[in-house]
Amino acid sequence: MSDDVVITGCGVVSALPSGAAALFDALCDGRCGIVDYEGVSLGETVRTRVGRVCDFDPEEWIADQTLRRMSRFTQFAIAAGRQAACEAGLIEPGPAGRFDEGSPLAERTAVLCGAVAGSPPYVLDYYMPIIERGVVAANPILFGEGVPNAASSHLSMSLGIRGGCQTLLGERTVGLEAIALASEMVRAGRYDVVLAGASEEYHPILTQIHEKIGMHTPREKIDRGCLPFARESAGYLMGEGAAFVVVERASSALRRGAMPLARLCAAGMSTGAGAAAGGFEAFETALGSFLVPSVTERGVDGLKDGLVFSSANGSVLDAAEVGALHGLAASPLTVTSLAGALGECLSMTPVASVITAIQACWHGRCPPTRTTDPSLPEGVSCPQVTTPIDTSSAVIVATGLEGAAAAIHIDVT
């Protein structure tokens, strides 16, 4: 255990109550955070349903005087990052809690934040006036706060973290990639602690874009919700939020009195490039190229116990993802997804899944997938009510466009 890389803190802000335990309880209660939404984007009124973070009070988490300038993307990241750091015993509770000035651990702590969309409102509010009226219309505050690394930078400033702070941009796999890289950083001795996760802010342009590519549920069917694995699914609904975990070595965690919540047994990623088949068929190759070796490298077969948190969201990607997992597993699989309750939160959902998987293994209960009539291969089940489980480990997977894939294997023994 002492040489293992472990998770010692979790934080999450989502359409359901904030905090790992509160989210898990809400999921097990079958609650859904997806609500009606109406907003204007690019001159069009968008009426849809969204896994929207409501009743979020940033002052509960952020004492910084520049709070009002920050995007929700940044505010969510600070809130979730602060929860995780607090649970890990790195900082005191409350919006002003931070590493002491000159703390050696602050210099040995880093931030890795994944993002697909980041803060669309800030980018649009900054960019559209420039497109319309030229460079003189640029707003310096929106420019500074809208840069993609704003969330990770503010998180490091707010908590007094002085190691590197990076933002990973890409597909919805980047949240898990952040955790995978955090694990590498700790193993390599580059850092003692890494705060890794993802943050995403909703804007109706996301609904418009995802409708345009045919992945979002058509507006006439939005009342059906977001139905992962469903035979009759028409797509997904968007969501937002942030989720972070604290990654460190078990030995150093125990030395400073922090309790390991889960072991990071394996983590991996693949781009799917070079796969024989293009498009969605590349997933199986992509997953298979790293999942099989990675789940066994720490002496634990991640799929043996058969609990998988999937990034399925009701889109055409679901079948490819589940099919690939099914092909790799020797035993029956229990597969669940948070998208039905939180919406498609891009890079954030898989990180929230890591956090929920830890809770599930601790409590021996798998939260249900909010869906109807799932279409799954034989040997793969998807609980639609909270189900007792007898496993200490879970695999969390995320797939993205063009074959991108990432996976994390956790164990709470």
Add this chain to the structure above:
Amino acid sequence: MPQPTEHQHQDRIVVTGTGLITALGVGTEVNWSALLAGGDGVGPLHGIDFKGAPDKGGGQAPGLSLDSLAGIPPRARRERAAAYLFCCARECVHSAGLEQSNPYAPARRGMIVGTTLGGMNSGGVFLESCRKRGVGRARFGEMRRWQPSAVMRPVLDAFALAGAGITTTTACASGLSSIGLAMMMIRSRRLDLIIAGGYDPMCVYTYAGFNSLMLVDGEAIRPFDAERKGLKIGEGYGLLALERRTDALRRGARILGEVVGYGESSDAHHLTRPHPDGQGAVRAMRIALTEARLRPDQIDHINAHGTATPNNDSSEYRAMERVFGAHLRRIPVSAVKSALGHALGGAGGVEAIFTLLAIRSDTAPATLHTRCVDSAMPDLDLVTDQPRAHPIRHAMSNSFGFGGSNASLILGVCDE
């Protein structure tokens, strides 16, 4: 001060290929020749609609020749960043001798690049078309090409880089951050070969942003000059092929240099201003020295971040002063942004290559336009007017960015 673990020293990482596009030209050797000849890539900007505002100029990469365009996948041609990045990666893979024969399996190869913009030009086209024609009639392709993952995708596919495709951003330190991540991934044996570096296209988005922050100067860029007033935006693509020295030797690769140390830090101070004393920069440089197992007096050349903004240069000088002490006086310092403009997320990769070339040539390139070094920087030996011949075994390249991100890389001669 953190000590590197044994793990960090078990593998030596070398550079076996480079790809470079800047305002000075397309190709590594073209760029180096132009830099040594005193070429200035900064001039009026083309393709940006200023809508009546003055064009303060910048360092825009030249158009790609028909030869360069040949072989670029159609999907990459529609976004400037993707086309140039592909061209740059192709040079990198070719110069590493990996184009015809690559001993590494696709799952053992990856790409890690830094950027601040990705395909923001396509984002602008998409938004403009939404504004004019409505979202329903806008083209999805432009939106997809906006994504950084789509910018790198043609490179991943063409060279079967399946093990990782990571885009990282630490603002203007992004290029070096990617090299730091790549070093870690190779040392940990997750991957065997990584194409790493950075890029950023010329785009009105950043031009307007830096201009609104009063950081863009209409006159020449004068790093560390007493009368420096600001930067000019540049465009740059710089990629390095990184692999373990043992693997490179085994496949008979030409080794261009060794990556011996990397350090990074955050100021945790201000989103758009550096710490006035350069505290974070000091830490990044010291961590890089520690990882390289070098003393400050063993650094023979520094490629400074040198943006020519009053605050950045002051902060950087103070940091160098603290790290190198009295030795700073005998270290030639170059600030190549004076000839290129500030390539933002591309700067780290671009300038790492120039640093490598300085080592190869035992020559520190000249800093253009600086007439009178700031009197508050008495120990700064800035190379001006002409390149300076000087023995260089180890050189440091620095990049600092918005959000207080600092990165420092040390490159060296690769001994047998």
